[in-house]
Amino acid sequence: MSEKVRVGFYALTSCYGCQLQMAMMDEILHLLDKAEIECWFMVERNSDEDREVDIAFIEGSVSTQEEIELVKKIREKARIVIAVGSCAVHGGVQSWDKDKEFNELWKTVYGDAHVKFEPKMAEPVEKYIKVDYKLYGCPPEKKDFLYALGTLLIGSWPEDIDYPVCVECRLRGNPCILIEKGEPCLGPITTAGCDARCPSYGIACIGCRGAVRDVAWFDSLALEFKKKGLTKEEILERMKIFNAYNPKLEEMVSKIFEEGE
Amino acid sequence: MYINGVIELRYVKLPKENTYEFLERLKEWGVLYAPVKISEKFYDFREIDDVRKIEFKYNRTIMPPKKFFFLPKEKIFEFSISKAEYNEAIENVEPFIVFGVHACDIFGLKIMDTIYLDELPDKYYKVRREKGIIIGISCVPDEHCFCNLRETDFADNGFDLFLHELPDGWLVRVGTPTGHRIVDKNIKLFEEVTTQDVCEFREFENKKNQMFKYHEDWGNLRYLLEMEMEHPMWDEQSELCLACGNCNLTCPTCRCYEVQDIPNLDGDTGARIRRWDSCQLRSHGLVAGNHNFRPTKKSRFMNRYLCKNSYNEKLGISYCVGCGRCTYFCPAEISFVENLRTILGLKDDSCPPEVAEEMPKRGFAYSSSMGGEE
Numbered sequence: 001m002s003e004k005v006r007v008g009f010y011a012l013t014s015c016y017g018c019q020l021q022m023a024m025m026d027e028i029l030h031l032l033d034k035a036e037i038e039c040w041f042m043v044e045r046n047s048d049e050d051r052e053v054d055i056a057f058i059e060g061s062v063s064t065q066e067e068i069e070l071v072k073k074i075r076e077k078a079r080i081v082i083a084v085g086s087c088a089v090h091g092g093v094q095s096w097d098k099d100k101e102f103n104e105l106w107k108t109v110y111g112d113a114h115v116k117f118e119p120k121m122a123e124p125v126e127k128y129i130k131v132d133y134k135l136y137g138c139p140p141e142k143k144d145f146l147y148a149l150g151t152l153l154i155g156s157w158p159e160d161i162d163y164p165v166c167v168e169c170r171l172r173g174n175p176c177i178l179i180e181k182g183e184p185c186l187g188p189i190t191t192a193g194c195d196a197r198c199p200s201y202g203i204a205c206i207g208c209r210g211a212v213r214d215v216a217w218f219d220s221l222a223l224e225f226k227k228k229g230l231t232k233e234e235i236l237e238r239m240k241i242f243n244a245y246n247p248k249l250e251e252m253v254s255k256i257f258e259e260g261e
Numbered sequence: 262m263y264i265n266g267v268i269e270l271r272y273v274k275l276p277k278e279n280t281y282e283f284l285e286r287l288k289e290w291g292v293l294y295a296p297v298k299i300s301e302k303f304y305d306f307r308e309i310d311d312v313r314k315i316e317f318k319y320n321r322t323i324m325p326p327k328k329f330f331f332l333p334k335e336k337i338f339e340f341s342i343s344k345a346e347y348n349e350a351i352e353n354v355e356p357f358i359v360f361g362v363h364a365c366d367i368f369g370l371k372i373m374d375t376i377y378l379d380e381l382p383d384k385y386y387k388v389r390r391e392k393g394i395i396i397g398i399s400c401v402p403d404e405h406c407f408c409n410l411r412e413t414d415f416a417d418n419g420f421d422l423f424l425h426e427l428p429d430g431w432l433v434r435v436g437t438p439t440g441h442r443i444v445d446k447n448i449k450l451f452e453e454v455t456t457q458d459v460c461e462f463r464e465f466e467n468k469k470n471q472m473f474k475y476h477e478d479w480g481n482l483r484y485l486l487e488m489e490m491e492h493p494m495w496d497e498q499s500e501l502c503l504a505c506g507n508c509n510l511t512c513p514t515c516r517c518y519e520v521q522d523i524p525n526l527d528g529d530t531g532a533r534i535r536r537w538d539s540c541q542l543r544s545h546g547l548v549a550g551n552h553n554f555r556p557t558k559k560s561r562f563m564n565r566y567l568c569k570n571s572y573n574e575k576l577g578i579s580y581c582v583g584c585g586r587c588t589y590f591c592p593a594e595i596s597f598v599e600n601l602r603t604i605l606g607l608k609d610d611s612c613p614p615e616v617a618e619e620m621p622k623r624g625f626a627y628s629s630s631m632g633g634e635e
Contacts, residue, residue, distance in 0.1 A: 030526040143523075150524035150531065154342060159521065163542045166505035166592075171333040171536060173324050175300035176507070178592045188503040188592060215543045217558070220503045224593055 005153065007031075008039040008053040009084075010074055012060030012067045013122060014092070016042070018085035019059055021139040027146055034153055052077045055152060057135075061087040061094060061122035068128055075129040082148060083124070083131045086138040086242050090210040093138070094122040095244045124245055133158060136191045138208035138242070144193055161193050164212050165205050169196035177204050182228045184238055189216035207242045211249070218252035232257045271435040271444070272454045275424065279450040280431070284312040284360065286447050290394060291356035294329065296322050306359060315361065317426075320403045321586055325513035326359050326366050327373050330389040334536040337385060337520070341530045350532070351388055358394040365406075365582040367397055367420055368413035369513025372580055376516050394439055397423035399465065402473050405585030407598050409473040413582040415466070427461045475598075477607060482579075483571045485604050490563070494603045499562035501593045506539030508565060508587035508597070514580045517545065540564045566600070 009019050019042050022028065037044045038051040049070070056078035062068055075081055083089045091098070097105060102121050125131055135144045151158040165187035169176070177199055178185040186207035187199060198205050211218070218239060225235050236253055243249050275283055287293050292308060295315040299305045304319040306326060324333075340347040362370075370390075377386035397420040408414040416423060421440035424431040432454060435441055444451060509515040519538040524531035538545055541562065546555030555561045569581040587597045602608050 027526055034526065034528055146526065147523055150526050150528075151522075153526060153528040154524045154531070156522075156524075162544050163539070164503075164505050166503075166507055167510060167537075167539065167542070170324070170507060170510035173299075173305055173328075173333075175303040175305075175323060176590060176592060179590065180300055180302050188505040213543065215504055215558070217503050220501055220593055223501065224503070227594075 004036040005034055005055060006038045006051070006053040007035045007055050007057070008037075008049075008051070008074070008078065009042070009057045010039065010049065010059070010070065011041070012058065012070070012088065012125070013063035013094070014060030014085065014087045016059070018088075018135075018139040019057075021142060022057070022084075022145050025142050025145065027142075031149065049073065050077070054078070055080045055082060055149075057082050057084045058088050058125050059084040061092045062125060062128055063094070063120060063122040065118040065120060071125055071128050080132045080152065081125075081129065082133045082135060083126065084135045085140055086136070086208055086210060087122070088125045089131075089134045089136055090242055091122050091124045091245045093241060095124075096241050098122070098244045134160070136161065136193055136209035141194060160213070161191050162213050162215065163192050164188050164216075165190045165192050165194065165196050165199070165209070168192045168194070169199045172196055172200055174199055177202065178224070184225050184228070184230060184235070186221070186239065188221050189218060189239070207239065209242075211239075211243045211246050216243075216246070216248075218246075218249050219255055222253040222256040226256055271441065273433045273435065273444055273451040274427070274430055274454045274458055275433050275451055276430040278430075281312050283447060283450050284309075284315065286450070287358050287360065287396075287443070290443065291358050291392070293358050293360060295360040299323070306361075309360075317361065317398065318400075319361075320405075321363070321584055321589060323511055323586075323590060325369055325511065325584070325586065326362050326395075327369060327513055327516075329357065329359055329393055330370070331373065331377065331383075331386050331516065331518075331537075332389075334534065335385060336532050337535050339530065339532045340522075343529050347533075349384075351385060354388050354392045356392045356394065358396060360396045361398045362395055362420065363400045363584070364397060364416040365408040365411070365413045365584040366513050367395065367416040368408075368411075368582045369584070370395070371419045372514045372578065372582070373516060394443075395420045399423075399425040399469075401469050403585070404474055405589045405598070406473065406583060407475060407585065408583035409470065410475060410477070410479050411579055411581060411583035414469070414473075425462055426465060427458055432458050432462050475602075477605075479601070479605060482601060482605060483573075485606070486567060486571050486601075489604050492604060494600055495559055495563055498595055498600055499559040501595055502541070502558060502562050503593050504541045504543075504558055504561065505592060506541050507590050507592060509539035509541060510537055511586040511590045513582055513584055513586070514569075515539070519544070540568065566597075570601070 011019060023043050038053050039047040039049055041047045056074050058071065058074060058081065062071060086092045098121055106119060133148060135148060137144065148158045169187055172195060174196060177183050183204040185199065185204035187205040189211050190205055190207040191209040191212040193209060222235050232253065236250065239249055239253065294306045295309045296304045296319045297307045297314050297316055303323050304316055305322045305324050309315060336350045338347045338349045377383040397416055418436055421437045422443060423434040423436060435444055517538040517540060518535045520533055520535045522531055522533050546553045548554065555564055570579055573580055
């Protein structure tokens with residue numbers, strides 16, 4: 001490849017942790033030979049959202065009217081759009097309570113404070129534009145960025161992760177928290193890639209990488225949680241932390257509580 | 262000693278009081294791995310520093326001993342696109358000892374050998390298998406063990422040494438030249454086996470056999486599985502399945518792996534990585550064109566049962582050794598054994614209790630046109 005790849009990193013409503021994760025990678029220095037950073041305010045003073053790019057990374061949830069316009073503009077100017085992190089991919093933890101009245105949520109957090117933008121319920125980027133690839137996690141792992149970028153740079157296409165955290169938990173040789181302690185670990189329904197970071201410290205997975213594609217068996221896991229004494233509300237609350245927009249979640253969990261009652 | 266080309270085993274006794282000294286001396290042969298307690302209930306093979314931490318009475322390790330030979334995750338080669346070349350990444354493996362392997366797991370390794378040494382030779386597996394010393398240990402079954410039904414409850418070979426528990430030590434079977442060398446080098450730690458020891462050994466084996474939960478015939482399992490593909494058990498049980506892969510990933514004989522190319526950021530070089538795969542995962546049956554030859558959770562669920570019991574034409578042995586891991590480590594509490602027993606008709610009567618008298622005579626073989634010459 002003779003020409004440099006044009007890269008942009010754009011932030012919507014988020015903690016900026018995803019771009020910080022990428023900016024902190026030593027390997028990013030290798031990228032500079034191969035890529036031109038057109039827009040990335042965290043690392044490049046000469047950034048411009050209006051420039052065309054080959055790869056656009058978007059972090060954050062679409063949470064204002066202005067951000068709806070921004071993601072549409074990015075899509076028009078980018079060849080490949082990559083949603084980065086839980087907020088961009090699944091709406092993030094800020095959409096946990098999305099089914100509540102928006103004004104009520106707003107008042108709980110901000111009271112009567114005035115803002116210069118027009119706020120709305122947090123939503124995943126995919127609600128508004130086509131997303132070509134997703135980097136899961138809160139934040140994604142460094143190796144997620146390296147793999148996606150490296151694969152695109154050789155002119156290939158990165159694979160999606162379609163298996164749950166349990167796989168990596170076993171490969172690391174951890175004991176199983178769900179079996180042994182009966183804790184509501186979301187490992188079985190959560191997209192892998194973190195090398196079972198939390199279970200490796202004995203902490204049950206809360207699902208920050210989001211439900212694994214169309215193979216997250218919320219119903220089977222809800223049944224197991226039910227056997228361990230959790231109520232439907234407790235199960236839904238936990239599974240929704242990072243999956244509030246999942247179209248199957250509520251129905252699949254409810255099914256377990258309808259049966260045999 | 263060779264008799265008719267067969268190595269006659271050698272038997273020695275390791276007195277109880279010499280056990281830890283023996284284990285300490287094993288470290289002279291390489292890095293020592295043995296079962297230890299890794300959490301409240303679970304065990305795993307780990308590198309041993311303090312030999313007193315070794316568990317002699319453990320039910321099963323969460324990771325099977327295949328992990329030492331077929332690594333859970335490993336780099337298989339590095340590549341360069343511009344140079345159009347690749348370099349295999351076989352590391353220099355130092356000798357190591359896996360102590361405390363149960364008979365079922367020794368059979369597990371022997372099954373792995375039939376694939377990765379014989380059928381599809383795998384150099385990454387072979388180099389580790391050559392450097393690994395296997396020391397077996399006797400055990401008694403818990404409620405999940407069914408190695409008796411798989412005939413893997415007593416290992417005839419596949420180990421360098423095998424330790425059988427006695428009230429005052431261990432009866433040691435020596436299985437290989439390496440085993441002989443280990444004993445010879447530490448000969449002062451060993452004694453001769455007495456008649457009393459043999460009686461104790463026999464007693465232990467008899468007791469062990471009585472402790473198994475089931476004593477029944479599984480001979481027809483393969484055929485019944487193939488004929489019972491429409492059995493309601495498949496729907497009911499696969500519905501419970503989380504498709505987490507624990508059953509495959511803890512299995513001593515699952516040998517599927519997934520490969521992935523991880524390029525570096527230079528747009529040229531990278532590495533091919535492989536990791537253990539699971540047939541319960543979506544991508545296991547995914548092929549070009551986005552086709553999936555096992556598109557449902559149920560079809561993936563069924564695959565493991567058939568693979569373990571039925572897809573063994575070449576070798577004629579079951580790929581299941583009855584270790585009980587897939588049941589013990591299933592977060593959805595699905596029992597492999599009970600599901601197989603359902604298929605075998607051992608749980609409820611799906612067929613009439615007795616075959617009617619005249620039935621066999623209505624068969625094809627009884628037709629008048631059949632039969633050889635008188």
